[in-house]
Amino acid sequence: MDAMARYALNEAAVRRARELIDAHQYVLASDWGEVQPNARAQNAYLERHTWDEYAAWHLGLTEGATDETKARYAFVYGDFRRVHRSGLIACVYRASEWRHKAVELAAHDLLQHLDRTSGTA
Numbered sequence: 001m002d003a004m005a006r007y008a009l010n011e012a013a014v015r016r017a018r019e020l021i022d023a024h025q026y027v028l029a030s031d032w033g034e035v036q037p038n039a040r041a042q043n044a045y046l047e048r049h050t051w052d053e054y055a056a057w058h059l060g061l062t063e064g065a066t067d068e069t070k071a072r073y074a075f076v077y078g079d080f081r082r083v084h085r086s087g088l089i090a091c092v093y094r095a096s097e098w099r100h101k102a103v104e105l106a107a108h109d110l111l112q113h114l115d116r117t118s119g120t121a
Contacts, residue, residue, distance in 0.1 A: 007060035007074055009093075009102040014110065016056040017083055021114050025082045028118055032086035035079050042070060045080045059091055060103045075103050077110070085114055 020026065027035075037045070037057075046054055051068040055061075057080055058073035059117035065072040075095060077087040087112040 007100050007103055009106055010059055013056050013059050013104050016116045017110050020083045021117050022031040027082050027084045030084050030086045032090050
């Protein structure tokens with residue numbers, strides 16, 4: 001069996017997602033497959049922002065990957081402007097599928113916070 005990538009929870013990203021939710025910077029209904037940042041969107045964002053700002057959009061940090069490389073950051077939850085409910089659901093699903101418990105629980109907690117904040121809970 002191949003070694004699976006391991007991820008540390010990116011606490012700064014959890015804080016940033018919570019701040020965005022509290023500021024009502026979220027999208028409740030979107031097709032994550034359509035709005036998830038692709039390579040072009042990631043590159044465009046990095047041209048105008050720091051690696052720390054880029055990292056804050058990713059709930060997971062790939063263990064062993066070099067800082068300030070795209071490989072370091074995983075489990076994106078938004079479109080670089082707003083949190084997407086569908087993005088958080090995707091993070092919960094992918095993290096639980098691959099047994100990355102810390103990321104799964106953080107994404108789940110953020111999803112619950114979003115639902116309470118938006119009045120959909």
